[in-house]
Amino acid sequence: MGKGKGKNAIGTLAAAMKDGSNATRLSFFVMGGGHFLRRQYAKGLAYFAVQLLFVLYLALFGGRYLLQFFSGDLGTKLAGEVWNEELQVFEKIRGDNSFLILLYGVMTFVFAAVYVCLWYFNIKSSAHNDQVIAEGGRVSTIKEDFAELLNEKFHIPLLLPPLVGLLVFTALPLLFMVLIAFTNYDYAHMPPGKLFDWVGFRNFISLFSLSGGSSAFAMVFLRVLLWTFVWAFLATFSNYFIGLIISLMINKKGIRGKVFFRTLFVLSIAVPQFVTLLLMQKILDGDGILNKILGTNILWLADQRNFSLLPRAMILLVNIWIGVPYTILMSTGILMNIPADYFEAATIDGASPVKAFFHITLPYMLQITTPYLITQFVTNINNFNVIWLLTGGGPVDNLYYGGGTQAQSTDLLVTWLYRLTTDKNPRYNVAAVIGIVIFAICSTLSLLAYSRSSSAKNEEEFQ
Amino acid sequence: MKKTKTFRSSARRGYLFSNALVYLILTVLGVLWVLPIVYLLYTAFRVQPSTGIINQLIPDNLKLGVGNFGKLFAQTNFLLWLKNTLLVSVSSCALTTAFILMVSYALSRLRFYFRKPLMRILLVLGMFPGFMSMIAVYFILKAMGLTNSLVALILVYSGSAALSYYICKGFFDTVPKAMEEAAILDGANQPTVFLRIILPMAKPIIVYTVLTSFISPWCDFIFVNTIISESEKYTVSMGLYKMINAERNGFNDNFTVFCAGATVVGSIIVTLFMSLQRYYVEGITSGAVKG
Numbered sequence: 001m002g003k004g005k006g007k008n009a010i011g012t013l014a015a016a017m018k019d020g021s022n023a024t025r026l027s028f029f030v031m032g033g034g035h036f037l038r039r040q041y042a043k044g045l046a047y048f049a050v051q052l053l054f055v056l057y058l059a060l061f062g063g064r065y066l067l068q069f070f071s072g073d074l075g076t077k078l079a080g081e082v083w084n085e086e087l088q089v090f091e092k093i094r095g096d097n098s099f100l101i102l103l104y105g106v107m108t109f110v111f112a113a114v115y116v117c118l119w120y121f122n123i124k125s126s127a128h129n130d131q132v133i134a135e136g137g138r139v140s141t142i143k144e145d146f147a148e149l150l151n152e153k154f155h156i157p158l159l160l161p162p163l164v165g166l167l168v169f170t171a172l173p174l175l176f177m178v179l180i181a182f183t184n185y186d187y188a189h190m191p192p193g194k195l196f197d198w199v200g201f202r203n204f205i206s207l208f209s210l211s212g213g214s215s216a217f218a219m220v221f222l223r224v225l226l227w228t229f230v231w232a233f234l235a236t237f238s239n240y241f242i243g244l245i246i247s248l249m250i251n252k253k254g255i256r257g258k259v260f261f262r263t264l265f266v267l268s269i270a271v272p273q274f275v276t277l278l279l280m281q282k283i284l285d286g287d288g289i290l291n292k293i294l295g296t297n298i299l300w301l302a303d304q305r306n307f308s309l310l311p312r313a314m315i316l317l318v319n320i321w322i323g324v325p326y327t328i329l330m331s332t333g334i335l336m337n338i339p340a341d342y343f344e345a346a347t348i349d350g351a352s353p354v355k356a357f358f359h360i361t362l363p364y365m366l367q368i369t370t371p372y373l374i375t376q377f378v379t380n381i382n383n384f385n386v387i388w389l390l391t392g393g394g395p396v397d398n399l400y401y402g403g404g405t406q407a408q409s410t411d412l413l414v415t416w417l418y419r420l421t422t423d424k425n426p427r428y429n430v431a432a433v434i435g436i437v438i439f440a441i442c443s444t445l446s447l448l449a450y451s452r453s454s455s456a457k458n459e460e461e462f463q
Numbered sequence: 464m465k466k467t468k469t470f471r472s473s474a475r476r477g478y479l480f481s482n483a484l485v486y487l488i489l490t491v492l493g494v495l496w497v498l499p500i501v502y503l504l505y506t507a508f509r510v511q512p513s514t515g516i517i518n519q520l521i522p523d524n525l526k527l528g529v530g531n532f533g534k535l536f537a538q539t540n541f542l543l544w545l546k547n548t549l550l551v552s553v554s555s556c557a558l559t560t561a562f563i564l565m566v567s568y569a570l571s572r573l574r575f576y577f578r579k580p581l582m583r584i585l586l587v588l589g590m591f592p593g594f595m596s597m598i599a600v601y602f603i604l605k606a607m608g609l610t611n612s613l614v615a616l617i618l619v620y621s622g623s624a625a626l627s628y629y630i631c632k633g634f635f636d637t638v639p640k641a642m643e644e645a646a647i648l649d650g651a652n653q654p655t656v657f658l659r660i661i662l663p664m665a666k667p668i669i670v671y672t673v674l675t676s677f678i679s680p681w682c683d684f685i686f687v688n689t690i691i692s693e694s695e696k697y698t699v700s701m702g703l704y705k706m707i708n709a710e711r712n713g714f715n716d717n718f719t720v721f722c723a724g725a726t727v728v729g730s731i732i733v734t735l736f737m738s739l740q741r742y743y744v745e746g747i748t749s750g751a752v753k754g
Contacts, residue, residue, distance in 0.1 A: 169622030173596030435595035
C-alpha cells in the first residue's frame with residue numbers, strides 16, 4: 001500500500017500509461033515485456049507464460065463457454081440427430097448443455113479475474129522499476145525477488161496455496177450454486193435432455209411471497225424456518241446448560257472420582273456420530289428396542305400428532321446425549337479458572353449455592369463462552385446428521401409436503417435443501433435459494449458475533 | 464455457643480445430603496450415557512444370536528467372542544476401507560494442518576494490504592452450507608478426471624481448510640511480539656521465525672488441529688457418497704453405512720458386524736483422544752477464552 005499513496009488500481013494504471021516508460025507501456029499488451037526489456041528474464045518469462053496459457057485456454061476451451069454464458073440464455077441447441085441432405089444420413093450433433101455452460105462459464109470467469117489481477121501486478125511491477133531507475137537505482141535481481149518473498153512479502157507464499165484450494169473447492173462451486181438460484185434448473189429441465197434458462201427472481205418470489213399462486217411454498221418455507229430457529233435455540237441451550245450443570249456437579253467440592261465421571265460422559269465422543277445416531281434410530285423405531293422393553297407401541301420418531309411434537313422432542317433428547325459431552329469437555333477447564341475468592345466472598349455474605357451459580361458462575365461462563373455459543377447456534381442451524389439419520393426429516397405431513405415442496409415435518413433448512421438436490425425429482429433452483437437463505441442467516445450471526453468479540457477488536461492486546 | 468453448634472451440624476448434614484444427591488444424579492446420568500456404548504460393545508462381541516437386534520434389557524445369552532470381528536475382516540472389504548481411510552485422513556490432515564497454520568500465521572503476525580477484508584471474506588465464505596455446492600464440486604472433480612479416486616476426497620476435505628483459521632489465529636495472537644523481534648534482530652528471516660519460534664510454541668493448537676482434521680474423514684459419509692461409487696474405494700464410515708442401509712435386510716443381517724466395525728473405529732478414536740486429550744481441551748478453550 002505504502003508506495004501507492006492511496007492511489008486506486010485505475011489511477012495506478014492510468015499513471016503507468018501516461019508517465020510510464022515504453023517498457024511499462026509494452027507490459028500493457030505483452031505481459032512481462034517490460035521485465036524482459038529490463039533483463040529480468042525469469043520474471044518476464046513467467047508473466048508471458050501466464051498470458052500465453054490464458055489465451056490458449058480461451059481459444060481452445062473457455063472462450064466458447066464465456067460467450068454462451070453472456071449471450072443471455074444457457075444454450076439453445078438440443079442434442080439429437082439431424083438429417084444431412086448431402087450425405088443422406090442422420091448425423092448426431094452435440095447439443096448444448098446448460099449445466100456445463102454455466103459451470104465452465106463461471107470457471108472461465110474466475111480464471112479471467114485471476115488473469116486480470118496478474119496483468120495488473122505485471123504493470124505495477126514494471127512501473128515500480130521505472131521509479132527505481134528514475135531514482136538512480138537498479139532493478140532487483142531474481143535472487144532479491146526471492147529474498148523479498150521470504151521477508152516483506154512472506155504472506156504471499158503462505159496464503160497462495162490455501163487460497164487456491166479455497167477458490168477451486170469453495171468459491172467457484174458456491175458462485176455456481178448462487179447463479180443456479182436464478183435459473184429454472186429442476187427435474188423438468190435436466191440437461192442434456194432438456195435445457196434450463198435464466199428466470200430472474202422467480203424462485204425467490206415463489207419461496208417468499210405469501211400471496212399469489214405459490215403461497216403454499218411460502219407457508220412451508222416459513223414453517224421450516226421457524227422450526228430451524230426453535231431447534232437451533234433449544235439444541236444449543238439445552239446442551240449448554242445441562243452440560244454446565246453436570247460439569248459443576250463433577251467439580252463440586254467433596255465429590256470423588258472426578259476423572260471417572262468425566263470419562264464416563266466423554267466416552268461417547270469416541271463413537272462416530274453416525275453410528276450412535278443409527279443405533280438410537282433403531283432403539284426408538286416403531287418396532288425398536290425401547291418399545292419392546294416397555295411393551296408399548298409408540299411411534300417415537302414418526303408420530304405426527306400435535307405438529308410432530310414427539311419426534312421433535314426425541315430429536316432434542318438424542319441431541320443432548322450427543323452434545324453434552326462436548327460442553328463438559330469445554331467447560332471443565334474454564335470452571336476451574338473462576339477465582340475461588342469470588343465464592344468465598346459469596347459464602348461469607350450468606351449466598352446459597354444456587355444464588356452463587358446465577359450470580360457468579362453463569363455470568364462468568366457466559367462472558368467467556370459467547371463466541372462458542374454463537375458458533376454452536378450456527379452449527380445447529382446446519383445440523384444435518386442428527387435430523388437426517390434419526391427421522392430423515394420425517395414424518396411426512398401434508399401440512400408440509402404438498403404442492404411439490406418435498407419438505408417434511410422435522411426438516412431443517414439444510415435437510416430440506418439436501419432432499420431437494422438428491423430426490424428423484426430434484427429442484428436445484430429452490431435448493432440454491434434455500435442455501436442462500438441459510439447463508440444470509442449464518443453470516444449475519446457470525447459477523448455480529450465476530451465484530452463484537454474482543455478477540456477481533458484487540459488482536460494485539462496480548463502481543 | 465450452642466446455637467452455632469447446631470447450625471454447624473445441620474450445615475454438615477446438608478452438605479452430606481447434597482453430595483449424596485449429586486452422586487445419585489451423576490450415577491444415573493452416567494449409566495444413561497454409557498448404556499448405548501455398552502450395548503454397542505456387547506453386540507460387537509456377542510456370539511448368539513449372530514444376527515439381528517436383541518430386544519431385552521438383559522440378554523439371555525451373555526457369552527462373548529470375537530467371531531464378528533473375524534467376519535468383519537474376512538467377509539467384507541473392511542481392511543481395504545480401513546487402509547483407504549487411513550490414507551485419506553493422514554494426507555488430508557497434513558494438508559489441512561499446514562494450510563490452517565499458514566493462513567493463521569499470515570493473518571495474525573504479518574501485516575499486509577487487504578488483510579482485514581480477507582479475514583471477513585473467509586469468515587463469510589465459511590457460512591455457506593458445505594453440501595449446497597456438492598454437485599458443483601462433483602462436476603469440477605469430474606472435469607479434472609478425479610471422480611472415484613481417493614485424491615478427490617483428500618482435496619475436498621482439505622480444500623476449504625483456510626476457512627477454519629479462527630481458533631488458530633486466536634492462539635497466534637497471544638504470542639508476544641518481542642520474541643520474533645529479537646530473532647529478526649539476530650538476522651532470522653520470516654520462515655525461520657515461523658518454523659523455529661512460533662510453531663514450537665503453538666503445540667496445543669497444532670495437536671488440536673491435527674486431531675480434528677484427522678478424525679473428520681472417519682465420520683463423513685455424505686461427500687464420499689457423492690464422489691465415490693466403487694465399494695473398493697469406500698472409507699470406513701461409508702462402508703459401514705452402506706452395510707446396514709443399502710442392502711435389503713442389511714440391518715438385521717449385518718448389525719453385529721456393523722457394531723464390530725464401529726468398535727474398531729471407536730477404539731482408534733479413543734486411543735487418539737486419550738493420548739492427546741490435554742491438548743484438545745487447551746485447543747478449544749484457547750480460541751474462546753478471550754471472548
